[in-house]
Amino acid sequence: MMKRALLIGVAVGVTGLVLAAVIAGPQMLAGYRFMSALDSHYARYDADVGTWPQPQDTCNACHGASGQSQNEQYPSLAGQQASYLQAQLQAFAQGKRHSAQMEPLAATLSDDQIASLAQYFARQTPLRTDTPAADERLSAEGQASAAARGCSACHGSDFMGGATGPRLAGQGQAYLLSQLLAFKQGTRTDPSGAMNATAGLLSPAEAQALAHYLAGLAAASR
Amino acid sequence: MNSEDMSPPTCRRRLLVQALAGVALVGGTGLAGRALAQTVEATPQDVLDVVVIGAGLAGLTAARDLDRAGCTSFTVLEARDRVGGRTVNHQLAGGVIAEAGGQWAGPGQTAIFDLARELEVEIFPSYYQGRNVYLAGDARYEEDLSAAHGNPVTAKLNQLSRQVPSKEPWTAADAPEIDKLSVAQWLTSQGIDNSSRFSFDTSIGLTTGTPPASLALLHYLSLINSADCSMEKLEGFNGGAQETRFVGGSQVLSTRMGESLGDRLRLSSPVRKIGNWDSDIVEIYTDQGLVRARQVIVALHPALCHQIVFEPALPEGRAQLQRLWPAHAPMRKTVHVYDRPFWRDKGLNGQISQADGPLIFSCDNSPADGSVGILSAFVRSAQLTHEAERASQTLAGIFAQALGDEALQFRQYHDHDWAKVDPWTLTCVGAIPPGFLTRWGRYLKPAVGRLIWSGTETADIWASSMDGAVRSGHRAALEALQALVANRRNA
Structure with missing residues (x-):
């Protein structure tokens, strides 16, 4: 474990964690804590979504983690009916519902992927998306x-x-x-x-x- | 001067009408009416040699080349009330700007550096000295990337990229096999650990707008191929494609080119329909009226091309390419302005990556003299409220966790969500899924009738970058000039 904290990741560009050859003292501890947090984050994600990679990775940016949006402009998928989600993805894929963003994306999905995505988001816990100013x-x-x-x-x-x-x-x-x-x-x-x-x-x-x-x-x- | 010389347009018009009426008799009366209505004004004076659609870097470069070649009969049509396409400057207080769109250039991107020199736009180095900060939950870790060395996974990607030409990746010898895989599927086969997964997720998400799970390995290898077969050059700041910025902001390049065009640039003129693209005279229908041209340079993202009605319909391959080209990567970029870039004093470079929150990546986007501190951030659109006050505070809290409490004291905030600002960009760069390029890629570049395709996606080198846009503009102008010559020769 200590060795892992020392050899943290690979150099991958813009944001990449690098292979830090020598890390000592508080920095090593911080590295260890960070790696533990990262491991927990991915363990939760993989337990929830499935073995990486999964198509849900692509949904998160616009629909939020676990399909729960926190931005009133973007719809939440969490807790939505599977039948509705499935019908919408199919409508996007067939060009029957229009969205420049969703149509090509849905068209890349197989029927099985659409069914599985719909079921995944339907079983997520829904929350209120954003809090509108009270009126x-x-x-x-x-x-x-x-x-x-x-x-x-x-x-x-x-x-x-x-x-x-x-x-x-x-x-x-x-x-x-x-x-x-x-x-x-x-x-x-x-x-x-x-x-x-x-x-x-x-x-x-x-x-x-x-x-x-x-x-x-x-x-x-x- | 005889009467014929005094009014050639009228004479020609009459001849045209007569000729068309003759044709129409054969075709039937309904057609006759339509044909007459469409062509009665088609005098030589009305028909431009070239129309360029889109006043981004590609379209404006093409227009500038046409102008420099002595072609004066052209117009640039732009949907927005501004130039620059996917580059735009936020004007901040005190004459300071921060870019909301594309902004960086680096080694090998010679086309955009040449353009900047010609337009007398100065460049300066991005600020990346010091340590990056990584956040996951409450954990915070910082690291100096300057000691970064290659590693087996990136070395392997770099090696694989040698076989995938950036110009036409679908022609790679083993393209069919490579194109079955997403980058993530390939990465799992390499047994990467979680820190690498985090790094690839973030880097690739920023570079292509989509996570490794839905990015085609073939496409990613072609991008690496563009970058001298070096992922470090593609993704990095130091020695990479993020190394250099433009004084006054990247949009200045387009602003200068636009200014030199005068009234040959028409803003607020979205193109809704293109008719007769397979004929000698193409009809371009805009919100400001009809324009006719012998050649059309379409300097738009393929997904934007799909928003235009083509009559007759485009050939099946090109139509499907436009319909299916991904557009789900709009990007949302924010700006926090501080009195000074305070993080520099602490040996930090302002670059923060967060594994599990709204922040994807922030960076120091201060002006060259560092007179104010600017943190620009790419955020996960749906994980941050749209409401400015709360959004700015949420992000400032994350910056404070990474950089210290000074981050809470920002003076200005700006938010640009490309998906919501207007409908004229739709998406950032190429979020190409597996299987796409081998099936549809060959329809990307070849002209169709009088339509010449431009835009960074069509570049032979550095597709997806500002440099690629400039290259595609140069190429499109040459194609248009050559087509005009060939058409006249054949006439």
Whole structure:
């Protein structure tokens, strides 16, 4: 173990840890602690995701560790329904749902990889993506809108997803709003047409209120 | 002067209309109307010799070469209200800038250094002296990389890269075999340890925008091949492609080239559709109207090409290349400004790598005179809030863990998430997956009809870098000039 702390890694460029021939004293201890922390980090990751490498490595930058985004502009995948994730990846791969980033990426995945990714993210613990600045009046408007539009029929009474609709609770406000507007404008289509019909009825202000309300909900565990 | 001399455009127009009407009679009335509508204004004065799409380093270099060759009949169309493409300067207080996009150059990147000399843009060395800091959880470790030596894994990559020509990696003798593997799959076969995994994850993530798990070994070897078959030159600061910066920021190169073009540069003119690319006169539809040209240089990332409608449809191979070219590597880069680069006093170089948090890598991006301290950071987009106040504090906390509490006292913060700022970049450099280049690579460079492809992705050497963009611009201008000559000869 001591030898490992001394011979820490390889020289790989911009950020590379180098082969430090002689490290002594406090520096050796720091190196040992760092290597232990790094080992634990990768051990956790590999236990959770699988033997390296896995396709999840590629998802993390935009969807967060374990699919839990902390940026309201990027959707969380954690705790999302597997059937929804699978359908979306297939829609991206086939060019039926549009995203310059996601379409080519999804097209590189096999059906098995898509199924396995969907199941992986579905079993991750969901959290609230980001905390929108509190606005009780807006939340109340959003809550009333959700009730009036019957959102829970598809998305579940706690908005954690239902038989036909994905989890919305705790998704990022900016992401939710962008998708509501995309459905409204028809740049995103729902095969059943339900979301396009519903979003088509929303004024920009109502869409804003809905997104704010849903983003502020805690993500219930299943 | 007779009447014919006084109004040649009108005469020619009438002749054209007559000729087309004759054709249209054969083709049917619907076609006749369309043909007339499209060609009635196609006088010689209306048709440019060349249109360049994209005012990044590639497009502007091409335009500059056309100009210097005496070709004056061209226009550069740019979607944004600025030039520079994937290079952009943040203007900070006191006339200081920090780059939000591409910014470095290094040994072997002769094209961009030549360009900088010609444009009288000065260069200066990146600051990398001192120790790097590595973070994992609460653990912190620092190390001086100047004593770095090669090791068996990098030596093997360097050796393998000799067989993979950067110009056309898919022609390598064992390309089909190599292209089955991701870099990560190859690395696991070498039995690397966790510190190496961390290093490769970070380095490759920064250089290509994607982790080793989804990066084709073939593509990575071609990048190493570009760098004189040396991964150290590709990835390193000292003696590597990150060694040198441009005074005033890398965008200055494009700004100067753009200024010299005058009104031949049209900003805020996104191209939506390209018609008749297989005919003598190509139609380029922009938000500011229709432009016609005999040759078109498309100086765009392939994924951006896919956002344009082509009529008729492009040949299948080229269309699939554009559709499938990865665009999932947008990159998000932040700036913290300090009174001084305080970390230098402690023997640190400001380079921090974090294994398990929002920070991928930070570096000292201070101006040449070190008059203020600037830390630029590449961050994992979804692991850091979008909201500026909280994002800047979170990052400052990480910097403080690495560099000391002075890091909490920053004066300015800037955040540039390329995925969200506008739709005109989409992605950073080439996050090419296994199997892609051997299947689609051969469609990357050959011109299609009157369309000449440019952009750093098409460079024979240093693809993915600013230098590659410049090289691709030079090549595209030559191709366009040659095509004009050949067309006139055949006419």
